[in-house]
Amino acid sequence: MDAVELAPESAIRYTSRATSLQPGLSYAESLVPFVGTRTLMKFFVDTADVEEIRDLAATGLLDGVTTNPSLVAKSGRDVFEVLAEICDLVEGPVSGEVTAIEHDGMVTEGRRLRDIADNVMVKVPLTWEGLKACRTLNQAGIQVNVTLCFSPTQALFAAKAGATVVSPFVGRLDDISQDGMALIQDIRTIFDNYEPLTTEILVASIRHPMHVVEAARIGADICTVPPQVMRSLASHPLTDKGLDAFLADWGRTGQNILEQ
Numbered sequence: 001m002d003a004v005e006l007a008p009e010s011a012i013r014y015t016s017r018a019t020s021l022q023p024g025l026s027y028a029e030s031l032v033p034f035v036g037t038r039t040l041m042k043f044f045v046d047t048a049d050v051e052e053i054r055d056l057a058a059t060g061l062l063d064g065v066t067t068n069p070s071l072v073a074k075s076g077r078d079v080f081e082v083l084a085e086i087c088d089l090v091e092g093p094v095s096g097e098v099t100a101i102e103h104d105g106m107v108t109e110g111r112r113l114r115d116i117a118d119n120v121m122v123k124v125p126l127t128w129e130g131l132k133a134c135r136t137l138n139q140a141g142i143q144v145n146v147t148l149c150f151s152p153t154q155a156l157f158a159a160k161a162g163a164t165v166v167s168p169f170v171g172r173l174d175d176i177s178q179d180g181m182a183l184i185q186d187i188r189t190i191f192d193n194y195e196p197l198t199t200e201i202l203v204a205s206i207r208h209p210m211h212v213v214e215a216a217r218i219g220a221d222i223c224t225v226p227p228q229v230m231r232s233l234a235s236h237p238l239t240d241k242g243l244d245a246f247l248a249d250w251g252r253t254g255q256n257i258l259e260q
């Protein structure tokens with residue numbers, strides 16, 4: 001698929017897609033507006049394990065981190081200490097979740113979490129109280145991740161409340177025989193109807209690489225991925241097999257690139 005700029009002064013890009021070519025249409029007539037997200041999908045890691053985050057951050061491919069109360073509990077660490085360490089390791093947003101369930105408590109906790117570092121994104125649950133807290137925190141200039149989203153209407157309200165990101169949980173929907181990725185498609189379609197809506201879709205509760213592939217096909221903004229799934233995304237057995245064969249053949253030549 002080749003993308004071409006028709007008018008340099010225009011922000012609209014056009015592309016020729018095989019699926020759009022119609023008999024009798026010229027190349028120019030077959031051009032359709034390029035549909036794509038503004039930036040490449042971002043990758044967050046979903047963990048409070050500092051060593052995992054350090055290792056993945058070293059790749060330069062990590063755009064942020066999400067945690068939740070269960071992940072902090074699993075780390076066995078103090079929430080303030082562990083979030084501070086994570087915020088030192090990554091430049092991007094680090095979600096830390098409130099545990100109060102009413103507005104005032106959520107806002108107070110959110111402000112405390114935000115005091116840890118500038119890149120803390122406060123996570124609130126998708127309840128009425130959470131939506132109210134989202135609005136308050138957003139008006140105070142604090143980035144908010146509205147989490148535990150399971151329906152398109154919940155996502156709409158999160159956007160309306162000023163969420164920086166909304167987190168639909170695909171794996172937990174799949175777990176109860178509902179189509180998690182269909183929810184992502186619904187939210188993408190709805191959000192795209194209302195530009196310049198800026199709330200980003202953060203695909204959460206990812207269980208396997210195909211969730212990531214589908215999220216990218218749909219044009220989700222961010223995937224938050226467990227460390228083991230993140231590592232699997234760049235691996236393929238044929239890559240390993242191919243590399244082994246190349247190096248075995250190369251070894252037989254007796255050559256060394258640095259000694260030629």
Ligand code: E4P
Binds near residue numbers: 206
């Ligand atoms: C996202 O922010 C959540 O922490 C996470 O993706 C939940 O995933 P789970 O359903 O695997 O617990």
